[in-house]
Amino acid sequence: MTIDMSQFFQVFFDEAEELLAEKEKLLLGVDISSPDPEDLNAIFRAAHSIKGGASTFGLTDMTEVTHILESLLDKIRKGEMHLTSDHVDAFLAAKDILKMQLDGHRLGTEVDLDAVGDVRMLLQSFVQDDLVPKASAAPSIAHISRSEEVQEKYHHCFKVTFKEVKEADLTLLISELGLLGRALSEKNADNQDLIVLHTNGSEDDIVAVCSFIVDADKMKIESVEVPIESAKHQPSEDELGYGFFEPLDAMFPPDEKAEQAAALKAEEEKRQAQENLVNAAKAQPKKEAEKHAATQESSTIRVGIEKVDQIINLIGELVITQAMLTQRTQDLDPVSNERLLSSVAHLTRNTRDLQEAVMSIRMMPMDYVFSRFPRMVRDLAHKLGKKVEFVTYGASTELDKGLIERIVDPLTHLVRNSIDHGIEMPATRLENGKSESGKLSLSAVHQGGNIVIEVCDDGGGLNRERILSKAKQNGLVVSDSMSDADVWQLIFAPGFSTAEVVTDVSGRGVGMDVVKRNITQMGGVVDIRSAKGFGTTITISLPLTLAILDGMSIKVGEEIYILPLGFVVESLQPQHEDIKEINGKGRVIKIRQEYLPLIPLFETFNIQPKHTDPANGITVIVEVDGKKAALFVDDLVGQQQVVVKNIESNYRKIPGISGATILGDGGVSFILDVAAILRSVR
The missing domain is CATH 1.20.5 (Single alpha-helices involved in coiled-coils or other helix-helix interfaces)
Structure with a gap:
C-alpha cells in the first residue's frame, strides 16, 4: 500500500508556520533584562519542534538553521548565556529565514541563499563569542574536575546503541541527546555506533528525541552504572584550556x-x-x-477551508429550498393544512439556526490580523528612529475569513502611515510636552451587524493647511471653508501625498486611495477623525460576512433586484414639484432642502419600466461614503435575507451588479453594486 505523504507535509507546514508566529510573538514580548524562564522554554520548544519535523521530512536547509538557533536558545534558557537585544534581533532574522525556507518548500518560491548564509554566520558568531575564554571565570570552576562535575550534575547514565546509522545522523543524534545532558560517542565490540549519555532524563525522553532521526527498532537503550571516565572520548577544548592554559585539575x-x-x-x-x-x-x-490552553487544543480539529466553503454552499442551497417551500405554502388553507404549515415553520427555524451555526465556522478572530503588526511596528519604528508603543484591543473579535484576508493590506497601509506621518520623532515629542514614545493602538469591536476597526495614534495629527495646498496643486476643487471631515477625505484621492521626501516607506501617493477602494468593495466605509497635536483615528466599518446579506427587494419593470440594506437611508414617493431638470445633466430631487441626483434604474440597466414618471414610482435614498443619491424604481417588494452567489466566477463582471441570489420562486435576482452605480453618475 502506497502512503500519500503530501498530507503529512501539509500538516508540518501548517504547524511550522504557527510555531514561527508564536516564536516571533514571544520574542517581541520578552523582557531582555529579566526574561521569564517559561517564555524562554516556549521559544526553545518552538525551534526544537520545527527542527524535529524538518529533519523527519529531510528538509536539511531548515534543520541547519534551527540546529544553531536551538543551541543558542538552550544556552540562554539554562543561564549559560545572557540574553541581549542583539540575540533577539538575530532570532527574529532567523525566523524570517525559516519562513522563507518554509514557503520555498511549500509554494516553490525563491529562497535567498545569501540571506540564509548571512543569518547562519550571525548565529554562529554568537556561538563563537560564547566559546572565547573569560579569565575572570576560570577560578570559579577550576576546583571541580570534569568527571566530578558530570557525576554531581546528572543522576543517570544510558548507553544508546544504533544499527545502520549514517554519519550525518549520528552527529545530529549526539547534538540532540546533548540537550538532555552530556553525550559521548564510541563503538561497541560489534563495531556498532553507540552514545553514552549522562542525564537527568528518562528512557522516554531519549526515545522522543531520537525518533525524529532514527526508527525506534534501530536503537537499543541500556541503563548502566559506569563512571564518566569509562566512556572513551577526546578531551574537549574546555578541558584543554582552549590551548592557552594548563588543564584546570593540575592547578589545585x-x-x-x-x-x-x-x-x-x-x-x-x-x-x-x-x-x-x-x-x-x-x-x-x-x-x-x-493547562487551560491544552484543554482547548484537545477539543479542536484542523479542517480544510474548502470543506467549510462546501458546507456553507450547501447550507445556502438549503436556505433557498426552504424559502421556496415557504412561498409555495403561503396560499394553502391554514386550517386543512395546519400540520404541514407547522412543519414548514419548524423547518424555517431550524434552517436559520443551522445557517447561523455554520456561518460561525467561517468566523476567525482578528488576532489573525493583529498578530502580524507587532514585528512590523518594531522594525519600522527602529528604521525611522522613532519609539512606538503598540497595543491591540479586541483581538478575539471575529470576522468572516474572506474579509479578514482582504483587510490585511488596508490595515498595513494605515499602520505604516501612522508611524511614518503621525507619530513624531522622540525629540519633537519631548519639546511638545509628550512622552518620547508614541502610542499606536489597533482595536476591533462588534456594533450590530458590523465590525468596527480603529487605527489610532497620539501623534501630530493631520495638517489641514498642507492637505488643502496639496489638493489645489493636484487640481482638486477645494475651498478654505470646507469642514475638517471633508478635508480629511482628500487624502484618499488618487496620487495624493503630503510627504516632502519620497522614501520606501511612503510619499509616492499610492496606498490611501487603494485602502478606500478595497474597503468600499467589501461593503465597508472609512472615516477619519484628527486633532492637530493630539493624533489621528481612522475608523473602518465592515459587514461581518459577505456570504449572507440583508437586502430590500425592489422591482423595475418585470425584474426584481436586491438592494443591500446597509446603503438604504429611506424610501418615499416624491411630488412633481420636488423633481427638477438640469439641462444636459439629468434630474435632481429635493429632499428636505437638499438636492440629490435622481438615478432611474431602468435607464441604468436598459429595461422597459412600469413607470417613467418618478412621481408615480418609488424613490429609495441611498448613501455611500457620505454621498447620497435617489434611486427611481417601480415598486418595493419587501425585505429579506439572501445568500450571495458570485457572478464573476460563473459568468463575467456586470457593471452595477455585485452578485446574485436565488429567490423563493426559483428565479435569479441580481444584487446591486450601489457604490459603482453612484460613481457612474458622478
Missing part, C-alpha cells in the same frame, strides 16, 4: 580542590533553592493558562 592540590568543591556546591544549592522559589511564583499563573 586534591585537598584544596575538595574543600573548594564542597563550598561551591553548598553555595550553588542555596542559590538554586532561591531561584526555584522565584521561578515557581512566576510560573504558577502561566502553568494554569497553559
Whole structure:
C-alpha cells in the first residue's frame, strides 16, 4: 500500500508556520533584562519542534538553521548565556529565514541563499563569542574536575546503541541527546555506533528525541552504572584550556580542590533553592493558562477551508429550498393544512439556526490580523528612529475569513502611515510636552451587524493647511471653508501625498486611495477623525460576512433586484414639484432642502419600466461614503435575507451588479453594486 505523504507535509507546514508566529510573538514580548524562564522554554520548544519535523521530512536547509538557533536558545534558557537585544534581533532574522525556507518548500518560491548564509554566520558568531575564554571565570570552576562535575550534575547514565546509522545522523543524534545532558560517542565490540549519555532524563525522553532521526527498532537503550571516565572520548577544548592554559585539575592540590568543591556546591544549592522559589511564583499563573490552553487544543480539529466553503454552499442551497417551500405554502388553507404549515415553520427555524451555526465556522478572530503588526511596528519604528508603543484591543473579535484576508493590506497601509506621518520623532515629542514614545493602538469591536476597526495614534495629527495646498496643486476643487471631515477625505484621492521626501516607506501617493477602494468593495466605509497635536483615528466599518446579506427587494419593470440594506437611508414617493431638470445633466430631487441626483434604474440597466414618471414610482435614498443619491424604481417588494452567489466566477463582471441570489420562486435576482452605480453618475 502506497502512503500519500503530501498530507503529512501539509500538516508540518501548517504547524511550522504557527510555531514561527508564536516564536516571533514571544520574542517581541520578552523582557531582555529579566526574561521569564517559561517564555524562554516556549521559544526553545518552538525551534526544537520545527527542527524535529524538518529533519523527519529531510528538509536539511531548515534543520541547519534551527540546529544553531536551538543551541543558542538552550544556552540562554539554562543561564549559560545572557540574553541581549542583539540575540533577539538575530532570532527574529532567523525566523524570517525559516519562513522563507518554509514557503520555498511549500509554494516553490525563491529562497535567498545569501540571506540564509548571512543569518547562519550571525548565529554562529554568537556561538563563537560564547566559546572565547573569560579569565575572570576560570577560578570559579577550576576546583571541580570534569568527571566530578558530570557525576554531581546528572543522576543517570544510558548507553544508546544504533544499527545502520549514517554519519550525518549520528552527529545530529549526539547534538540532540546533548540537550538532555552530556553525550559521548564510541563503538561497541560489534563495531556498532553507540552514545553514552549522562542525564537527568528518562528512557522516554531519549526515545522522543531520537525518533525524529532514527526508527525506534534501530536503537537499543541500556541503563548502566559506569563512571564518566569509562566512556572513551577526546578531551574537549574546555578541558584543554582552549590551548592557552594548563588543564584546570593540575592547578589545585586534591585537598584544596575538595574543600573548594564542597563550598561551591553548598553555595550553588542555596542559590538554586532561591531561584526555584522565584521561578515557581512566576510560573504558577502561566502553568494554569497553559493547562487551560491544552484543554482547548484537545477539543479542536484542523479542517480544510474548502470543506467549510462546501458546507456553507450547501447550507445556502438549503436556505433557498426552504424559502421556496415557504412561498409555495403561503396560499394553502391554514386550517386543512395546519400540520404541514407547522412543519414548514419548524423547518424555517431550524434552517436559520443551522445557517447561523455554520456561518460561525467561517468566523476567525482578528488576532489573525493583529498578530502580524507587532514585528512590523518594531522594525519600522527602529528604521525611522522613532519609539512606538503598540497595543491591540479586541483581538478575539471575529470576522468572516474572506474579509479578514482582504483587510490585511488596508490595515498595513494605515499602520505604516501612522508611524511614518503621525507619530513624531522622540525629540519633537519631548519639546511638545509628550512622552518620547508614541502610542499606536489597533482595536476591533462588534456594533450590530458590523465590525468596527480603529487605527489610532497620539501623534501630530493631520495638517489641514498642507492637505488643502496639496489638493489645489493636484487640481482638486477645494475651498478654505470646507469642514475638517471633508478635508480629511482628500487624502484618499488618487496620487495624493503630503510627504516632502519620497522614501520606501511612503510619499509616492499610492496606498490611501487603494485602502478606500478595497474597503468600499467589501461593503465597508472609512472615516477619519484628527486633532492637530493630539493624533489621528481612522475608523473602518465592515459587514461581518459577505456570504449572507440583508437586502430590500425592489422591482423595475418585470425584474426584481436586491438592494443591500446597509446603503438604504429611506424610501418615499416624491411630488412633481420636488423633481427638477438640469439641462444636459439629468434630474435632481429635493429632499428636505437638499438636492440629490435622481438615478432611474431602468435607464441604468436598459429595461422597459412600469413607470417613467418618478412621481408615480418609488424613490429609495441611498448613501455611500457620505454621498447620497435617489434611486427611481417601480415598486418595493419587501425585505429579506439572501445568500450571495458570485457572478464573476460563473459568468463575467456586470457593471452595477455585485452578485446574485436565488429567490423563493426559483428565479435569479441580481444584487446591486450601489457604490459603482453612484460613481457612474458622478
